[in-house]
Amino acid sequence: xxxxxxxxxxxxxxxxxxxxxxxxxxxxxxxxxxxxxxxxxxxxxxxxxxxxxxxxxxxxxxxxxxxxxxxxxxxxxxxxxxxxxxxxxxxxxxxxxxxxxxxxxxxxxxxxxxxxxxxxxxxxxxxxxxxxxxxxxxxxxxxxxxxxxxxxxxxxxxxxxxxxxxx
Amino acid sequence: xxxxxxxxxxxxxxxxxxxxxxxxxxxxxxxxxxxxxxxxxxxxxxxxxxxxxxxxxxxxxxxxxxxxxxxxxxxxxxxxxxxxxxxxxxxxxxxxxxxxxxxxxxxxxxxxxxxxxxx
Numbered sequence: 001x002x003x004x005x006x007x008x009x010x011x012x013x014x015x016x017x018x019x020x021x022x023x024x025x026x027x028x029x030x031x032x033x034x035x036x037x038x039x040x041x042x043x044x045x046x047x048x049x050x051x052x053x054x055x056x057x058x059x060x061x062x063x064x065x066x067x068x069x070x071x072x073x074x075x076x077x078x079x080x081x082x083x084x085x086x087x088x089x090x091x092x093x094x095x096x097x098x099x100x101x102x103x104x105x106x107x108x109x110x111x112x113x114x115x116x117x118x119x120x121x122x123x124x125x126x127x128x129x130x131x132x133x134x135x136x137x138x139x140x141x142x143x144x145x146x147x148x149x150x151x152x153x154x155x156x157x158x159x160x161x162x163x164x165x166x167x
Numbered sequence: 168x169x170x171x172x173x174x175x176x177x178x179x180x181x182x183x184x185x186x187x188x189x190x191x192x193x194x195x196x197x198x199x200x201x202x203x204x205x206x207x208x209x210x211x212x213x214x215x216x217x218x219x220x221x222x223x224x225x226x227x228x229x230x231x232x233x234x235x236x237x238x239x240x241x242x243x244x245x246x247x248x249x250x251x252x253x254x255x256x257x258x259x260x261x262x263x264x265x266x267x268x269x270x271x272x273x274x275x276x277x278x279x280x281x282x283x284x285x286x
Contacts, residue, residue, distance in 0.1 A: 027196025034225065052256055053263075059227050063195035123265045130236065133228035137264070 017096040025066055025088030033092060034059050037103060044096055053141035054161050060134035061105045061157045065090045069109025099163050106156040173197035175204045183283050184215035190222035193230030202233050214246030217279055220253040231266060249273050249282045
């Protein structure tokens with residue numbers, strides 16, 4: 001599991017290309033987001049395997065918003081009773097820099113109570129628990145991941161993939 | 168948005184196993200439809216199942232989790248599951264995460280027979 005530190009998203013290079021999408025939190029948007037980030041990654045010159053990793057990491061982060069951000073009866077999402085589909089929006093920001101791609105996914109949902117949820121540490125743990133694979137995948141496939149979750153103020157997941165990454 | 172759906176087609180080719188053909192995406196949005204269909208099939212008594220992945224373009228952790236749950240259930244009930252011919256992209260994801268060592272993966276249709284003969 002990679003170290004989780006603060007990601008500096010304020011420093012921008014003039015040559016960086018910035019894109020932002022705000023959308024409803026609906027399952028139908030998942031393939032649209034996958035295609036969007038895959039297109040950007042392809043244009044930047046990432047290999048096919050790296051594009052798959054980026055695509056899957058973004059899908060997992062968006063899926064977490066879909067499942068956990070806007071449940072009325074708690075953010076754990078284990079036994080949600082109600083979901084407010086009118087309330088849910090999320091924003092996906094993409095920054096294409098010369099040597100890396102940064103993607104930030106944020107919602108205005110319930111955030112995460114208590115300690116940060118890091119997912120499972122390995123596949124054996126997933127086989128026992130049968131959950132937590134999505135967050136594990138994000139950490140495994142991306143070079144840097146930061147998850148911020150002030151309670152009641154939503155969750156922000158920022159991830160970076162470097163061109164010519166060894167991950 | 169029909170083009171983003173998962174299509175599930177069930178085919179019983181012989182008396183030994185049932186083939187479930189998946190086309191499209193198996194992600195957090197489509198996984199419930201898959202699980203519901205699987206529940207119908209397993210409840211009807213099918214315990215030897217082939218999931219044909221030739222037409223599957225994407226699988227997420229939700230899809231992998233559903234396949235894992237099915238595998239564990241079938242193994243408990245003396246059944247078996249084989250994943251048939253995942254495309255290069257899906258195979259690569261399963262392999263990078265270590266699931267090609269956990270699932271039975273048949274890269275050729277002839278290999279499916281071997282898995283069920285060995286059971």
